[in-house]
Structures are given as C-alpha cells and as structure tokens.
Amino acid sequence: MxxxxxxxxxxxxxxxxxxxxxxxxxxxxxxxxxxxxxxxxxxxxxxxxxxxxxxxxxxxxxxxxxxxxxxxxxxxxxxxxxxxxxxxxxxxxxxxxxxxEDASSKKFLVSDFNNYKMVDSRPVMEQYNELLCILGQFMQHDLKMDESIVVLCIIDKFPSAWKEFKRKVKHKNEELTLVELLGSHLCIE
Structure with missing residues (x-):
C-alpha cells in the first residue's frame, strides 16, 4: 500500500x-x-x-x-x-x-497549571502560550474548566510589572474569553 x-x-x-x-x-x-x-x-x-x-x-x-x-x-x-x-x-x-499512567498525569497537569507563575524577565506572550499548551493538554485528558475561571487564573498569573493591567482587567464588568484576553488586551499591552 x-x-x-x-x-x-x-x-x-x-x-x-x-x-x-x-x-x-x-x-x-x-x-x-x-x-x-x-x-x-x-x-x-x-x-x-x-x-x-x-x-x-x-x-x-x-x-x-x-x-x-x-x-x-x-x-x-x-x-x-x-x-x-x-x-x-x-x-x-x-x-x-x-x-x-495518563490518569496520574492529570494530577500533574493540574498542578503545573496551578503553580505556573509568570515572571518579568520573559515575554508575557511566550508565557501565555505555555499556559495555553498546558490547557490544550487538559482537553486531551478530558479535563474541563470554565473559560471565565481560566481567564481569571491567567490574569492572576501575570508578572508583578503587569499589576496595573491586572487591576484594570479585573474591574471590568464583562467577562473576557481567552481570545478577547489575547486579542484585545495582551497584544495591545
């Protein structure tokens, strides 16, 4: 063949x-x-x-x-x-x-996401993409998390230099999607 x-x-x-x-x-x-x-x-x-x-x-x-x-x-x-x-x-x-073995790796994925901290010394978009990679693995393992919670968790993970951005985004009335966070906010910053 x-x-x-x-x-x-x-x-x-x-x-x-x-x-x-x-x-x-x-x-x-x-x-x-x-x-x-x-x-x-x-x-x-x-x-x-x-x-x-x-x-x-x-x-x-x-x-x-x-x-x-x-x-x-x-x-x-x-x-x-x-x-x-x-x-x-x-x-x-x-x-x-x-x-x-995959079942136990789910626990590590959740831990990786929860413990991920963004740092000032690296580009935020690079770190954002690493988080999206972890979230992609969530889908592979059928782990589900509400998108609004994911967005808020990612905002909390922004480095200390982004303190003002975090405050501004958190005080908005509407909920952001991952696409909106990336497109309208991260790219602008």
Missing part, C-alpha cells in the same frame, strides 16, 4: 492518548481498525466459501493492524509487546498500562 501519511511519532511510553488517536486514525485510513473491536469469525464444519473468505480477510487485517501498531513503537516497547497474539490483545494491553 503506497498511501502517504504524516509522520507518526514512535510511541516511547509517554503521551499515550495523543499517540493512540494518531494510530487510530492511521488504522481507520487503512480500513483495518475494525479488528480492534470485532472478534475473529468462528470456524464451523459447514463453512461456506464466503465465510472462509471473511475469516481470511479478518486474519489478514488483524496481521496488518498488529504490525502497524508494533511498528509505531520504540524498540524496547516493541520487544515487550511483540508476542501478543492479536491486534486487539495488544491494543487492550497498551490501554490498560498507559491509560492508568
């Missing part, structure tokens, strides 16, 4: 959700993702030619799916998971291990 794909980063054991979504898209594109959720067709005594073809196609697609998942892993992980019998077994083993 000579389909050109964007480069899929090999899975190293971190950022599983991102890798999983990219891998899932690749498997959908290859039309083999169904083997992750569909059991192998059972063999019967009076199997028809159609049933034999169906089973053979499933086995071939499982082999392709299994191979692509393994191929998208760094060698130490490949060595660990290569002996799994099916793509579904491999996929479930990865989810079991790395989704649990």
């Amino acid at each position: 000579s389909i050109k794909f964007g480069k899929l980063t090999k899975f190293e054991g971190v950022d599983f959700r991102r890798w999983q979504k990219k891998m899932h898209f690749l498997l959908i594109t290859l039309k083999v993702v169904y083997v992750l959720s569909t059991p192998c067709p059972e063999e019967t005594k009076d199997e028809t030619l159609e049933a034999t073809r169906h089973k053979s196609k499933w086995e071939n697609d499982d082999y392709i799916c299994h191979g692509h998942i393994l191929n998208a892993m760094f060698d130490p992980l490949f060595d660990t998971y290569q002996n799994m019998d099916s793509a579904k077994e491999l996929w479930e083993a990865l989810e079991l291990k790395y989704m649990a």
Whole structure:
C-alpha cells in the first residue's frame, strides 16, 4: 500500500492518548481498525466459501493492524509487546498500562497549571502560550474548566510589572474569553 501519511511519532511510553488517536486514525485510513473491536469469525464444519473468505480477510487485517501498531513503537516497547497474539490483545494491553499512567498525569497537569507563575524577565506572550499548551493538554485528558475561571487564573498569573493591567482587567464588568484576553488586551499591552 503506497498511501502517504504524516509522520507518526514512535510511541516511547509517554503521551499515550495523543499517540493512540494518531494510530487510530492511521488504522481507520487503512480500513483495518475494525479488528480492534470485532472478534475473529468462528470456524464451523459447514463453512461456506464466503465465510472462509471473511475469516481470511479478518486474519489478514488483524496481521496488518498488529504490525502497524508494533511498528509505531520504540524498540524496547516493541520487544515487550511483540508476542501478543492479536491486534486487539495488544491494543487492550497498551490501554490498560498507559491509560492508568495518563490518569496520574492529570494530577500533574493540574498542578503545573496551578503553580505556573509568570515572571518579568520573559515575554508575557511566550508565557501565555505555555499556559495555553498546558490547557490544550487538559482537553486531551478530558479535563474541563470554565473559560471565565481560566481567564481569571491567567490574569492572576501575570508578572508583578503587569499589576496595573491586572487591576484594570479585573474591574471590568464583562467577562473576557481567552481570545478577547489575547486579542484585545495582551497584544495591545
């Protein structure tokens, strides 16, 4: 198959959700993702030619799916998971291990956001973009926070030199969105 794909980063054991979504898209594109959720067709005594073809196609697609998942892993992980019998077994083993690790990383994300402090010595826009990166990871982990709370938290994180700006923005009557904070206020300052 000579389909050109964007480069899929090999899975190293971190950022599983991102890798999983990219891998899932690749498997959908290859039309083999169904083997992750569909059991192998059972063999019967009076199997028809159609049933034999169906089973053979499933086995071939499982082999392709299994191979692509393994191929998208760094060698130490490949060595660990290569002996799994099916793509579904491999996929479930990865989810079991790395989704649990993702759950603990949620706690660290929240902590990173809460403890982030902007400093006077670096450009505010650069630091603002770092905060947006952390918030982007929130969405990857299905962590939700009301936008008005996010905006107020970011305003509180501005460096001490922005004291007057913080006071002015906090005393406005209307609530700001992240886009409004960036567009109409940060760029102006």
